[in-house]
Amino acid sequence: MMYVEILEKGESMRWIYYIGLISICALPLEARVLIFTSLPYKNNAGIVEDFAPMLRYLESDLNRSIEFRFEPSYQKLIADFIDNKIDMAYMGPLPTLALMKQDASALPVVTFNDAKGKNGYRCVLVKFMPDMLMLEQPQTLKVALTEPLSTCGYFSTAPLVQAYAKAPLSTMHYRYVHKHDEVALSVLRGEFHLGGMKESIAESYRSLGLEIIAYSPIVPSFALVLNTKTLSPEQIEAIRTRLLNAPAKEYASWGKEISWGVQAVQTDTYRHMQFFSDIESIPQEGNLR
Known part of the structure; x- marks a missing residue:
């Protein structure tokens, strides 16, 4: 037991x-x-x-x-x-x-x-597929993160956001929602414009309209x-x-x-x-x- x-x-x-x-x-x-x-x-x-x-x-x-x-x-x-x-x-x-x-x-x-027998994974930046984001006003964007010491949290999401939106994550609104699933769901519910999470978990939400828009290097x-x-x-x-x-x-x-x-x-x-x-x-x- x-x-x-x-x-x-x-x-x-x-x-x-x-x-x-x-x-x-x-x-x-x-x-x-x-x-x-x-x-x-x-x-x-x-x-x-x-x-x-x-x-x-x-x-x-x-x-x-x-x-x-x-x-x-x-x-x-x-x-x-x-x-x-x-x-x-x-x-x-x-x-x-x-x-x-x-x-x-x-x-x-x-x-x-x-699943391919390889060692390593990627973090990704996601959004809801139909959303048209106002990248020219990055200070209005809301970003969902896992947690401070999560590899796919602030650490990996910050450079992905910088590359995608051409603005630092620190200039946007962000919140730690802790679970990778919750990142996906909160983006799909429209509570956040962007989210950072593990690729394999993000893939399981593609059918609901979650779109992967950027990938981190393999960690x-x-x-x-x-x-x-x-x-x-x-x-x-x-x-x-x-x-x-x-x-x-x-x-x-x-x-x-x-x-x-x-x-x-x-x-x-x-x-x-x-x-x-x-x-x-x-x-x-x-x-x-």
Whole structure:
């Protein structure tokens, strides 16, 4: 049995989600439950369904149960990771680098492939297809963003907006709406003129009239980041090996974003993303109330 804790907007609720039976005999009494966390990038139930098979797969090798916890923001996730409240986390490249800058115990071990078996993804700028935007008056434009430390948030959207509208994002009205799905939906509802989000999620809204108008360079894929202060070297190696050796029939049952296999993180995986000095300059709040 795996317990799923959902922490969102200051409220705490607990979901119990069955992902398989674990033999009590296999767990010593002192065995600690491991904490896995992710941000709610879409509806919570959908994310649980995405990750449950992968966590069950890891549990069988670790002889530990894994508790699934949602964090409301990357800032909170990073703080809890540093405080050793998290053992493993599913994170994009920008927050991974932000965490590694603050905590040397953070170790990304694998990144997840896309549907073509390639490693990496793009952020995109979107609008509602029928809209004719007044680019000559950029100060009137409203932009929906995911969140401050999201790779497809302010960091990637600012240069895309600059190239498309020929004006800085800082001169427009923008708000953090947190989830990629919410970016798409808020643009489709007409609440925002533009939005920044992950390409694969934007593609799923094309049929509703969402139009992709600009693409970022490819960035490293989402990673599984382990806490070397709370996990033993043996556990870390078991997790790494288990994921790298997962057969296709196994990971094909995992969620869409993680169902195409993994690659080991290399020393140069994040080399071209040399923006440590820029992380602190990202606005932590939007300018649209």
